[in-house]
Amino acid sequence: MAPWGYSKENGPATWHKDCPIANTGVRQSPIDLITTGQTCAKYDSNLKPVIVSYPAFSEATFLNNGHSVQFQPSAGNLSELSGGPLTKKYKFEQFHFHWGNNDSEGSEHRVNGKMYPAELHLVHWNSESPNFSSFQEAVGSNDPHALCVLGFFLKVGAENASLKPITDLLSKVKNAGSSVSFPGKFDLKAVLPETLTDYYTYDGSLTTPPLAECVKWIVFKEPIEVSTAQMEAFRAVDDGHGKPITGNYRPPCPLHTRTVAASFK
Ligand SMILES: NS(=O)(=O)c1ccc(NCc2ccco2)cc1
Numbered sequence: 001m002a003p004w005g006y007s008k009e010n011g012p013a014t015w016h017k018d019c020p021i022a023n024t025g026v027r028q029s030p031i032d033l034i035t036t037g038q039t040c041a042k043y044d045s046n047l048k049p050v051i052v053s054y055p056a057f058s059e060a061t062f063l064n065n066g067h068s069v070q071f072q073p074s075a076g077n078l079s080e081l082s083g084g085p086l087t088k089k090y091k092f093e094q095f096h097f098h099w100g101n102n103d104s105e106g107s108e109h110r111v112n113g114k115m116y117p118a119e120l121h122l123v124h125w126n127s128e129s130p131n132f133s134s135f136q137e138a139v140g141s142n143d144p145h146a147l148c149v150l151g152f153f154l155k156v157g158a159e160n161a162s163l164k165p166i167t168d169l170l171s172k173v174k175n176a177g178s179s180v181s182f183p184g185k186f187d188l189k190a191v192l193p194e195t196l197t198d199y200y201t202y203d204g205s206l207t208t209p210p211l212a213e214c215v216k217w218i219v220f221k222e223p224i225e226v227s228t229a230q231m232e233a234f235r236a237v238d239d240g241h242g243k244p245i246t247g248n249y250r251p252p253c254p255l256h257t258r259t260v261a262a263s264f265k
């Protein structure tokens with residue numbers, strides 16, 4: 001079976017062949033975040049702001065793995081996440097993106113059916129669990145909150161100077177399987193909105209194989225702006241079959257009995 005991807009032959013509708021949980025799972029991601037009506041997100045006044053401690057990364061690899069571009073700091077990085085719905089501290093593992101062929105599609109989560117042109121995922125793992133001591137072990141642990149992924153929508157607007165070092169590097173990892181060591185320091189904190197107070201949170205999964213149902217999802221209401229040129233740079237990255245990656249997003253999955261909480265009214 002050809003490795004999974006996003007084409008007709010190996011896309012989300014085929015993933016169940018190698019990954020049965022794609023069709024049998026009851027806490028799959030992404031989902032459509034509905035804000036009104038019966039199954040809508042419910043305001044929870046106990047939800048506190050998310051706290052991130054992201055000292056500028058000094059050593060990292062930027063990789064095109066054929067289905068996304070991923071920024072991965074060296075193991076020594078001390079970046080941490082806590083607060084929000086979390087009861088433990090999480091360690092930063094990597095960030096990557098999902099995007100579309102045009103500005104009307106690309107995000108994985110949706111808000112009342114609306115897609116944004118892209119979505120940034122900041123991936124973390126619970127560093128206080130006695131059951132695992134690495135990201136890979138966390139994914140395989142069956143712990144319902146082994147991972148926490150912060151999702152930020154991208155929308156087209158002004159150029160994002162904080163993300164420019166990343167979008168300027170996309171041409172250097174055009175070919176699938178290529179990677180570069182990130183030159184200099186990268187300040188991820190500067191990319192994010194100042195206040196991490198308004199978000200949706202729910203229990204879900206990885207949105208790509210192995211689709212493990214071990215993720216506490218935190219999706220922020222406020223999109224991050226990037227320019228059209230920055231969006232176009234993503235659409236020039238190749239998928240390893242001589243074609244650009246122009247839609248590496250999984251469609252929304254059934255909510256089943258899950259509820260979505262909102263930290264804002
Ligand atoms: N889009 S995402 O944030 O849900 C996400 C995040 C991380 C992985 N990792 C996949 C993996 C590597 C080893 C075991 O598993 C896959 C998907």
Ligand SMILES: [Zn+2]
Pocket residue numbers: 096097098121207
């Ligand atoms: Zn992702």
